[in-house]
Each structure stands twice: as C-alpha cells, then as structure tokens.
Amino acid sequence: MASSNKGIQVPTPRFRPGDRPNFDHLDVPQAGGLPKPAVDADSQNLKEFAFGLVRVLNHNHCAIGDWDPHLSSGMLLDGLKSMVLTRAYDNRMMKMQRTKRLSFYMKCLGEEAVAIAGAAALRDDDMLFPSYRQQGALIHRGADLVDMMCHCISNSRDNLLGRQLPVHYARKDLNWFSISGNLGTQFPQAVGWGVASRAKGNDAIACSWIGDGTSATGDFHAACTMASTYNAPVILNIVNNQWAISTHESIAAGSAESFAAKAIGYGIPGIRVDGNDFLAVYAVTKWAAERARAGLGPTLIETFTYRGEAHSTSDDPSKYRAQDEWKLWPLGDPVERLKSHLIVNGDWSEAEHDDYEAQCTDEVTKAWKESVSYGTLEDGPHSPVETIFEDVFTEQPWHLRRQRQALGY
Amino acid sequence: MASSNKGIQVPTPRFRPGDRPNFDHLDVPQAGGLPKPAVDADSQNLKEFAFGLVRVLNHNHCAIGDWDPHLSSGMLLDGLKSMVLTRAYDNRMMKMQRTKRLSFYMKCLGEEAVAIAGAAALRDDDMLFPSYRQQGALIHRGADLVDMMCHCISNSRDNLLGRQLPVHYARKDLNWFSISGNLGTQFPQAVGWGVASRAKGNDAIACSWIGDGTSATGDFHAACTMASTYNAPVILNIVNNQWAISTHESIAAGSAESFAAKAIGYGIPGIRVDGNDFLAVYAVTKWAAERARAGLGPTLIETFTYRGEAHSTSDDPSKYRAQDEWKLWPLGDPVERLKSHLIVNGDWSEAEHDDYEAQCTDEVTKAWKESVSYGTLEDGPHSPVETIFEDVFTEQPWHLRRQRQALGY
Amino acid sequence: MASMTMIQALNNALDLKLTDDPSVVAFGEDVGYFGGVFGVTKGLQEKHGSGRVYDSPINEGAIIAMAMGMAVNGMRPVAEIQFADYIFPGFDQILSELSRIRYRSAGQYTAPVTIRTPCGGGIYGGQTHSMSPEAFFTHIPGLIVMMPSNPYDAKGMLISAMENDDPVIFFEPKRLYNGPFTGDPHVPASSWTKHPKGEVPEGHYTVPIGKADILREGSDVTMVGYGTMVHVALAAAEEAGVDAEIIDLRTIIPYDVDAVTNSVKKTGRCIVLHEAPRTSGFGAELTAQIQEDCFYSLEAPVMRITGWDTPYPHAHEWSYFPGKSRVMQALKTMMETV
Amino acid sequence: MASMTMIQALNNALDLKLTDDPSVVAFGEDVGYFGGVFGVTKGLQEKHGSGRVYDSPINEGAIIAMAMGMAVNGMRPVAEIQFADYIFPGFDQILSELSRIRYRSAGQYTAPVTIRTPCGGGIYGGQTHSMSPEAFFTHIPGLIVMMPSNPYDAKGMLISAMENDDPVIFFEPKRLYNGPFTGDPHVPASSWTKHPKGEVPEGHYTVPIGKADILREGSDVTMVGYGTMVHVALAAAEEAGVDAEIIDLRTIIPYDVDAVTNSVKKTGRCIVLHEAPRTSGFGAELTAQIQEDCFYSLEAPVMRITGWDTPYPHAHEWSYFPGKSRVMQALKTMMETV
Ligand SMILES: Cc1ncc(C[n+]2csc(CCOP(=O)(O)OP(=O)(O)O)c2C)c(N)n1
C-alpha cells in the first residue's frame, strides 16, 4: 500500500454521494470456478477458499460446478417464495414505520439469500443466533407474519411483552435466539451453544451471523478463538454487505484481502461465497453444517453481498453513499437470480412470479390488519404495565416489588 | 482433526509431569531457509512467513541466509551482555523474593533474546509497550539496576511510589510505557501511539509484546484491526513461549498453524521467527521497523521461544509440565547460542564469558545492596503515605482531600 | 451569541478546538463523512480533513485504547461512543487503563481523553439505546464524569473537558439534543430557540468542571439532578407550586458538594433524581453523602426518584422514565412529611 | 462434618455438583489440570474428566459468552474469572447479555451461569489483584451478587448459586481463602480449623440466597458488611467493647433488607463496611436505603467505612485497607455522636 509519511491515514470508499459507482475493480470470478473440498478436508488445505468466491449460478442462470447443491425445484421454489415474502414483509413494515406505526425498522433488501439459503441448508433443530438482518430465515422457518408484526408494534400479543425494540425477535419454538441490540455478542454465545450440544451428545449445531462492521468487535475474536479451541459445531457467518451504517467495509477490513481470510489465523476453514447466489450460499452452508455435525469443527463463511437499502429507518443512505450502488452491484439481486434460474429450468414463470408477489402483498396486508387489531405501539393495548418488573429475576425480589408498588401495581 | 462425536473437546499438551518430553514433532526448519522480502513487499505475498520460521544461526553457530543482519561484533556483544546481565538480575530478584524481600517476581529465562534483540533493532525514541517479561529490553536501553530494584521493592526511591506490583516498570525517560497487570491492554494502545506519531509527522514507531496466551484477548483483535485500518507504524509481537501460566499454548491456538497466521486475516505481514536466535529476532524486527517507519504499516511477529522458568513466583511449573521441557527444547538457549556464535567468530571466549557473568553477579549484588539501603517493602521507608491520594486526578478533589484527612494526612 | 441546539453547541465546541489545537482529533463509529448518527460531528471532516475527524471500526475497546495511546503521545483525542449502551466493550480499557495511567505511572504518563456518548431514554430506543450508565463511571477513581443539560453548558463543558488533563466521560442526554424536555411525551416537543440556555456564544468559553448550577433558588426542598431530570424537576416543582431549590450538578464527579450541602442545610429536605436504575445509582452516593453532611438539618429522609431496576423497556418507556407526575407525587409526599 | 478452608469448601461444592448434575461444567483460565491459581478446582479435572473441568483461553468476555451459550442450551456452567480485577473484558457480556436474556426474551431463554471470582486485597497484589468490584454488578438489573465470609457459607452459597436459575456473580474474598482475617497484617494468620464456620458438612446443603447472617447480636450499633469486612467488624467491636449487632449480608443483591432494617431500628446507629472504594460503592446504596427506611430511628448519620477512592496501592496496602483501627475509630465517633 503506497502511503505518505504524515497524518492519519483512513481508508475511504471509492464512491460517495455524487459519484458514479463503477465496480470494475471488483474481481468477480466465474461461477463454478472453485472445486468443492471433502467435508473432512484439513483446514490447512482450504486457504484458497478464503480468497476466492464460491458461485454456482452463472450469467445464463444455470447452476454449474462442484458446488451445485442439486436442489429439487420444490426446495428452490420454497427458497424463492421465502425471499419474495420477506421482501413484501419488509416493504410493508418500512412503510408502516414511516407512518409511525412502529418505532423503528430494518430491511434486508438484497440480502435475502444470505439468511434464507442459510436456514434452508440447516436442520430445524439447529440453533440460529442471528443479527437483526436475518428476518428471512425466521420467515423461512415458518414464523407467522402476524406474530412477527405483533412483536414489531409492541402490542398486546408481542411475545416479548413490548420489552424489545422492533425486529429484535426471540423465538425459542423456532430455535431462533433472542436478537441483541449489542453487535456481535451472539457470536461467542453460539459457540457455547454448540459446545453444549456436543457435551449432551446431540448433533444439532449452531449458526450465527454478524455484519462486516461487526467483525471488528472483540466478540468476533472471542467466538473464533473459542470455536477453534473447542472444535465447536458452529457456522460463523460474516455478512459483508459493504456497509456498516455509513461506514464502508474498508474501515473494518483495513488492508485485509477478505473477511473470510480471518479464518486462517484460527486454523478453521474460511469460505467466501457470493451472497446473492442462493445456490452457492446453500451449498457452502450445507458443507459447513455437515462438517460441524460430523464433529469436524467450525467454519467461517463470508457472504459477499450488498445492503440494498438504508441501514435502518434512522438513516438516509443518500447522505453517505452513491445513489446507484445497489443497481450497479455486479452480483445482482438474489431474488432475480433465483427467479431466473427457476424460469430457465422451466419450473417458474414471470406470470407466476407476479402472481406470487401479489399474493405476498395481500398476505402481508392481511397480517398487518390482524396485527393492529391486537394493538399498536402508539395506542396500545400493550402488555400489562406491571410486566416491566417481571423476568428480571426468576422471583421478584423485594426491591422490585417495592418499585412495582410505587408505580401503583 | 480427528474427533469423537460426544463431549467437550479440549486440546491437551503432549507432556505433563511424569512424561518424558520429546519435541520430534516440532518442525524446525534449517537456518537461512527463508528469503528476505523487500521492505515494501505487499503483505499478500508474504503469507509463507506466517507459517515458516526465520532462523539465522545454524547448528554450527554461524549466521547464514538472507536474514543475516550482519551486525558488528560490538553490537552482538552488547546484546549478549544485556542478556547475561538480565539473567543475573532475574536470578537475584527471584532469590530475594524467596526470602520475602519483594512481594512478587517474574523471570524471563530463555526469552532474553526476544526483548533484547527487539530493542536493539529499534531506535531509542521508538516507544515500547511491553508486557511483564521484557525486562531485558529495559536493561538494554540502559536502565539503572538500582532504579529497577527500587521499584521492585517499593522503597522510598521507587519511581512509581510503591503503587505498582514489582516488575510493572514505567520509564518515560526511556520511552518505556507503564506495564499493566491487565493482559493485552497495551497492544491497541501501542497502535494509538503509533498513529499519533504519524499524525505529528514523526517517524518514531511503537513496538509491543504480548504472550501466546494473551493473543486470545479482545485487545489483540482490537490492535490488529486498528493497526490495519490506520496503517499504523507499529510492531506487534506475540511471544509464544509455549505456556500461559499452566495453560499450554494450544488452548489459545486451537487448531491454528501458528500465531503469526493471524496476521493474514488483517492483511498485514505475519512473520514467525526463532525467538532464541538473537540475530533472527533482530533482523525481523529491523525489517518491520523499517517498513513501519517508511509508512508501510504494521507487522505481526511471532517469536517462537520457551518459558524456561515458572510463570511467576506464585506458581510451581513442576505441577503442570514435564520437568525437562526447557532442556530438551530444540531451539536451545538464546544466551548459549549467541555466545557460541561470538566465540565461533573469534570475538568472545568461554573465559571472557565466565568473567562477564561473575562481573554481572557482582554488579547485581552491589545494586541490591544499594537498593535496600533506600528501604524495602517489608520495613520501609516507602513513599510518603499521603501519596496514595495523589495522581488520581491532576488536582485533588474534595472527596480525596477528605479521605486523606480521614487517614490523618 | 447564536441560538443553538445542543447538537450544534457540541459541534461548535469540537469545531473550535479542532481549529485551535492541532493535537485534537475526533473519531468514532460513523463520526467522519456522515458526521455521527446524531450529527454532532457533522461537517467537521469536510472542514478539518479525514486525518482529524474520521470513522473507526466497531470496537469500543479499540476506540478507547487508541485514544489513550494517542493521548499518551501528546494528543487530545475526543472519542465518540455511538450510544452509552455500547460503551461496555470498552469498559476494561476505561477502568483498568485510562483511569489509572496517571496513578500507576506516578504522573509520567497522562491521558487527556474525552469520551463523548449520548445517553438516556425518551426516544423509544429500547433497552440498548436508552441507558444512563453514569454511576458505573463514578465508582472508578480517576475519571471525571459530566452531563450537561442545555446547549450553553454543553459547549462550555465540552471545551473544559477537552482542555482538562484527566480523562473525561462526557454524557450527552440525547433526549435534550434538539430541545428541552420536561418528561411528558404528550406535550408537544419544545425547541432550544426559546430557551435562555439555547443562546450560545460563538467563541471560546468554558463552564468549569466541578461547579453546579443552581437553576432555581427555593426554600422548601432541594432537588439535585443532572441532564434531562433537571428539566423534569423544574417543571414538576413549578406545577406542584413547591418552592424548590433545583441544582444541576453538571459535573457528576467531582461534584459540587458545597452547593448541595448548603442548599440542603437551608431547605432541610432533599430529592435526588436520575434516569438510571435506582440500586447503586449515583443517587445512592448523593443520598449517603447528604445524610452524612446534613443529618441534623434533615426533616425527612432524602428521597430518590430514579429509573426502575429493570432494563429500559421499549413499549413502556413512559412507565419507566421518572417523569413529571412521579416527581410531583414525590414532592407532595416529601412536603407532607413532618 | 469436616474442617475445611474456604478453598476446600468451594472445591467440595463444585465436586458435589459435578457429581450430581451432568449439566454442570467448570472452566476458566488455568482451571483444568492445574486446578486454578488458588486451587479451588484442584483435582476436579482428574476426577470428572477434561470434558467437565477445563482450561479456557485468556478472554474473559469469551468465557462468559461461552457459559451463557451453554446455559441457554440447558447446561449449568460455572466460570472462573482468575481475579475479579480481570472481569471487565467480560463486563459487556455480563451487563448486556447475561443479566438481560431472561427479560428480553420474556422468559424464553434463561442463563443459569455462576461466575466465581476471587476479590479483595490483603495479599500485596497491587492494583490489579486486589479489587472488590461488587458495586458495579449491583447496578445491573438481573444479577444475583454474593460474597461469603467463611467456609460453611461458601459451600452452601455456591451450591445455591449453581442451583439457581438466574446468573450469579460469586465473589470469593481471597484473603479469607485460608483463614479468617481481622484486618491486622501484623497479627499471625489464623486458620479455619479453629473457627466454627470452618466446620463444613460433607454432603449437600444450601445457604439461601437473600438471607443475611447475624453474626453477633447487639444493641449499640448495627454493622453491615460482607466478605472480609465482617471479620474486621467483629474484631473491632470486640476490642472496642461496643455491643454491636453485626450483619453479614452474604447475598448483596437481593440483600436481606429486613435483617438490616430491624437491626437499625433497634440500635439507632449504623456503620456499613466494604473494601471497595467509597464513592458509589455498595455502602452508598445501603446507606441511602437505611436512611429512607429507618430515618426516624437514626440517632446519628449512617457511617461508611470503605476503601479509598484510589486504585489499590501495592506498598501502602495497609493504609488503604479499612482495617481494625479505622473501624474502631469509627465506632468511637459513632458512639460519641448524640
Ligand atoms: C457494540 C455496538 N456498537 C455499536 C452499535 C451501533 N450500531 C448498530 S448497527 C451498526 C452497524 C453494523 O454494521 P454491520 O456489522 O456491517 O451490519 P449490517 O448493519 O451491515 O448488517 C452500528 C455501529 C451497536 N449496536 N453495538
């Protein structure tokens, strides 16, 4: 890296508002270019995967190469449908936040494949430790939209009793951990969960996701270190969507060649995968899951993708990044790519897709109507007020009892 | 890694008390085997250095290969003398701790070259952020033994006013940072120091050392991440002396191939060096220093060595490791190796060495006598009692004034 | 003089010091190009360059350690922690390092670092964007802890913090960023334009560390607080028609013990207020000290009005926040105690 | 019954639970083969296997996060933090995660984790091996905080902690590990053998969470403390000839408010004691609550005997430690106050 001799050097993104993005500098390898290693391959021999990019869908929307998971059309359609439904859900919730029906929202536009293909490649009893941008996996696991919405609007049916910010779902019934507002904390917890699974003689594994920005946290290092030491059955995903709020991924990456490369320092496989390629994400996750389940330890996956929308409803990306970045993103839109693949395969059509999109919009509208019938954040009803003193401890100690009474309950 | 499917897996050292150590499994490459890259080489092309072992002194005690720093006999002798003096100092202090003249002590037996060759390769205005096992560097920078001892026995001349545990030296006049009892905290601080140096237009760099065990801390990741992001002029050393108190290095390493390999994930050069080879440590440090000084960023160095003695005066290593490990350690004793090299070169002799050792013992004895004349921990005199309330803030606020008065001062 | 929000006042303080003093740098998550998620550093990178005002990776421990390393090398960094709730990954660097470096090196090394961080609830931020964690920092010897309640103080206090040689934890009550707030979410938000403390001199001035502000003199009861709660106290006393003496501590450590003691000795009654949980909150320290120093003047026990000992709940934010009605009720009880 | 040191009693509690309950694991730095730097886990790896008792990398945040993840998956991990001074790299995982998981998931997920850690001074450990950081944890809703003062309690309390469904921070006053200590370093160290609380049943028993122990009944003054300080209080009261009622809280959160209130109402005077720094120490909370609940019974202000607001100095350890003479002086002042 060339450099001057004075002053603090800070990486800058190539494009800022007003610039015309051009991603020619991104080396996007051909689909099918990388071999698929055996599940029990030694991590020492897998280093190239940390610098490459596993891709299955080629420009003609065909699945090629070793990594093609050869999924049935049914499974592919399920994945596509989850992605389309997730997008419809996100759009609706965003709109509702804009009319102040919920306090906050976060979309996953452009990253739907990351979570949904990931979840699809796992067993239902595998435990997910998500960040706030994997709602697709929750939907794919069959969460009822009404339940999800009730949480987001903190109404009387919110299973979290209005305690959590919207989108911080917790669903034990779906093996979905409680999302934390503190970045990265779930990564080493997932390792602990996985270690306990083996301790108990189970073969369920844990899977967690953090963002590119979050890879800088101490908890990232904690997770990778512990996963390597205890050979934990866990899949650790870094979702590199290029941005952390307004901060470009280069601030977390520094001069690193990839986020997956960090795996090498822990002696675990690190695989970089096209995050907008449903089949590739599925295949890599499946490989890592089989490996973990067989007692062969953790895998670090970098899903290379792009955050299509604002970080959350609290920021306006046009203030810090060039307007068309997502449109010009060379890895495309995961929904369009899987859709085209299904159409090329003869398993789907534009018309069916349009119909399905309309159906999702309806479903989401219906769910919304039902949800607000159980209350909204603004007008209630919410959970009973005295619940704010519950679940702090198993039993309410005297000081909380006094405080509850002081509030009149 | 082969593995069973149930139960928590924990790495274990090969040898425990009662075992006969055998280090045949260690792949010790020949001296001179690795090329020396250009100072401005791209870190992407330096990965092999993270898995190799830079060695200069061969079995015949000759310096060979690209990394030979071609040091003058004077410099080599200075290094040897610092090592011998450090060892004498350590021995004396250990003995004095055993007779309760100081509360605590930590030796660096077997690791003298790490700190001393490191310091020798740096400029005096380069700032050192040491851990507690680099006393050799302090001695090499010319610290007066009496001053060091006065600190260790917390007497009236302790420059730290008796506030710190022994061996936690702080010497601004020697560009030696204040040693912390909290492992690893100095690593990211060193990065900040380095960044500030550049901000001010200076070319002084920072150099820090942590242990193999400490590489697991969050601060390690903080340091490497920040160093990479801001291209900081800093040398980050992991002193892999095989043990962290009773914990074998495999607990921090997990299945990693080396500690230097962690550098790859940050896109910075990672170099593994024979830590018992003075010339190799010097050469690698010098290379990293030139690189950093030229504005080319940080380097992570793993110095591969062995902790010859107890962790500190608080533990007994015969309780957790095989007795002869250090004697059988294939990389030998750094003092013997440099001594033999100088003898082979004709610049030193056994007799001169013996004389010098005796001289060091005398010097240390003399220093000890003088030190205790200024007080000891047990009997004082110490710093004035009221100093415990000073330096908490620049000015003493009312609550500390009241407390001081309550104590009668 | 100009009318400024608290955000503008803080921005102005930073701008001034960045201009004045080449050793000042400001950094943190999203602090650079974007200007911070609340806009406190807006425009500063453009004006002072990316070598002075810049983004950092998401690692609060690293941010604080970096700042400390820079400070040890003669700089005066101002680090932003995006939300006070996220300061804890940096807690060890603050407690074990920043707060002790002067002490443990016997004055050889010092760390004039200012850590700015928005705190407090009132924006439906849920349990991870609402904390008021000041009490933790008051239990760490060697840290100055401050919290302004208005734009004028914010600027003067931040400049004092940046010019001070000790590390400062500088809490910014985010609910006050854009206007005063009396604790009733149903009253339309007011703005700093109409508030006298929204008038801020454009040049350099300081508000001294350790000096409280008596916002209102009174004889019935002393109310001691800082940040958002002083506005709540003012409004509650007003509405309850109680002649309260209201003290804005501004500096929490070392706080203005004389202002507090003199007032309580005069009024004989005291309510301490904070938004943080009650148990071991800074109100406990104030109460303990007041009962010690003013025991023979007290006509009633010192009363604490605080947040509850629970995480800050999202939907029931206004049942958690110690708002006007709770303070009025406390005033009533307090004045009825004989 | 057997005579045990506190180390042996803790070891025995762990051994018992490891035997009883397959979901229990114990881990931490040097906890496995070596048995911990103070020997609390000695022999347990050999007996229960390296899959139950094992070493961890040096990352306290990782240790706590691991424990939490395991607990969420049905286990009951006991994590050791080698010194309480080193718990802060794990502070975020404790505060943001462990303490809140039950709350934020509305009871779906719970984390029955016990974090054991030696605390306190008295062994010339300097500022990084002497801290008593309990107050920080008392300000975090959702944590149980305990500190035993003798072998009998240590075992019964540790078993209670391990069987409880809430996370517990379990402080072990290291100065008491091998014998009671009355705060005078010049008196020869005594051993647990001669102490009634050194008699420890070999089987399972519990000391209930939240229940204080009245070590001595008395009518002149109430002394409230925990850990090492209760021994100092006992010795000081004895030597001063004051008829003190001495309460060992044992559980700090939630503490036994009835025991404290009843006693202070009876005696009319109170001294609270801890080794931690004074400002915002747990003594502040106790004092604030006592003056609220017992205001009309108090004949003198509640007095705090604590460590100073400085790091724990190495050489002047005994000027820092709130030892017998300071407590006796306080008793004198207290009894003279009318
Ligand atoms: C410990 C912590 N620090 C800061 C924040 C504030 N914050 C929330 S999201 C975010 C950016 C995260 O970026 P990334 O990890 O890339 O995830 P993405 O949003 O892109 O999915 C930040 C800084 C936080 N939630 N937690």
Ligand SMILES: Cc1ncc(C[n+]2csc(CCOP(=O)(O)OP(=O)(O)O)c2C)c(N)n1
């Ligand atoms: C944060 C923290 N955790 C734990 C400790 C206790 N401790 C002191 S030294 C040590 C082992 C360090 O081993 P390593 O990093 O390999 O350094 P070495 O002693 O071998 O030089 C431990 C666990 C500490 N000082 N700080």
Ligand SMILES: [Mg+2]
């Ligand atoms: Mg991102």
Ligand SMILES: [Mg+2]
């Ligand atoms: Mg080591």
